[in-house]
Amino acid sequence: MPVWIPITIAATFLQNVRSLLQKKLRDRLSVWGSTAARFIFAAPLAILVALGLWTVTATELAAPGPDFLGLLVVGGLAQVLATGFMIHLFSFRNFAVGTAFTKTEALQTALIGLVILGETLSLPALAAIMAGLVGILLISLPAGPDGARFRFDQRIVYGLLSGGLFGVSAVCFRGASLSLGDGPAIVRASVTLACVLVFQSLAIAAFLKLREPGELSRVFGAWKITGLVGLVGMAASLCWFTAMAMVNAALVRAVGQVEIVFTIATSYFFFKETISAREFAGLAILTASIVALILLA
Known part of the structure; x- marks a missing residue:
């Protein structure tokens, strides 16, 4: 088994x-305050890890050039928005469904990778990604009270935007x-x-300072949880970045859809939310x- 696959599975967990x-954190912080925790507390840890690996090995x-910086900025902003x-999405239905809407990113990543990096996929791989998307839609789009199953509403809009922006960030980070x-x-x-992470931390800290006065202080005030978010988030991102440095980002994101298994387990065991036969x-x-x-x- 290629090494990028277990690395990807670790990233999803x-x-x-x-x-x-x-x-x-949503009980204590705003949407963007909760988002900031992922980046602000992860940046110092990521710097230490990078310096350690660079020194040991x-x-x-190659010296970072305009391409690196451009991809860093575009990918960094896209990831911040996607996370927000x-x-x-967590406020709309349950934890499993809210997260699942973002998983259209595998297919979107394949399209974005073709546009930005010129990377293509084989037809069997593309077919497998499409099948995965069908599975996710079955999980993600529950029937409403009137029996309407595929109503286009805000959940789908935010899910598609989040998935697309995660796709942009994945391709940009691979390119960088x-x-x-x-x-x-x-x-x-x-x-x-x-x-x-340094760029993202500065950007979102400046945003909070201008648009949500006092929220940055609340982020640091909740350091026991926000610090843990940063630590786990940094470890997850390092796994994602390493896998995407090895192989096409669309393949990494497609295999990363195994996260929905962990999500459903979390939904069932932690939040006591029921899972329907169609979702199974x-x-x-x-x-x-x-x-x-x-x-x-």
């Missing part, structure tokens, strides 16, 4: 833990990492991650698509 913590990296939209040369993937990933059917289709992608890899 850690990301689900981070999302769980961020949902709890004595890796020579994802947290906002590739621009640093041929060093070990984890070193390129850690340096890219540290630079991205969607889960089976999604699992089959992920297995197919692993076999293709």
Whole structure:
């Protein structure tokens, strides 16, 4: 099994833990305050990890150029917005469904990767991603009180926006990492991650200072939870960045859809939310698509 697959699975598990913590933060902080915790507390840790890996491995990296900086800024802003939209989704229905809407990102990432990096996928891989999307839609779009199953509403809008922006960030971060040369993937990933988190932390801190006075103080006041969000989030991001430095970002995001398994388990065991037969059917289709992608890899 290619090493990027277990790294991706680790990333999904850690990301689900981070999302769980961020949902709890919504009782104490605003949407953007909860979002800020992911970046502000993760940045110092990411810098230490990057410096440590760079020093230990004595890796020579290409000097960051305009491409690196441009991709860093676009990807960093896209990820901040995607995270905010994802947290906002938590207020609509239940934890599993809110997160699942963002998982259209695998297909969107494939399209964005083609546009930005010119990377293509084989037809079997694309078919597996499409099957996974069908599974996610079965999980994500429950019937309403009047029996309408696929009503287009704010949840879908925010989910599609979040998934698309996560796709933009994934492709940009892969491109930024590739621009640093041929060093070990984890070193390129850690340096890219540290630079991205510093930029994101400064950007969202400035936003909170201007638009939500006092919220930044509340973020630091809740440091026991926000600090844990930063730690888990940094570990998850390092896994994502490392996997995407190794292979097409669309494949990484597609295999990363295994997160919905952790999400459903979290929804059931922590929030006592029921899972319907149709959602289990969607889960089976999604699992089959992920297995197919692993076999293709």
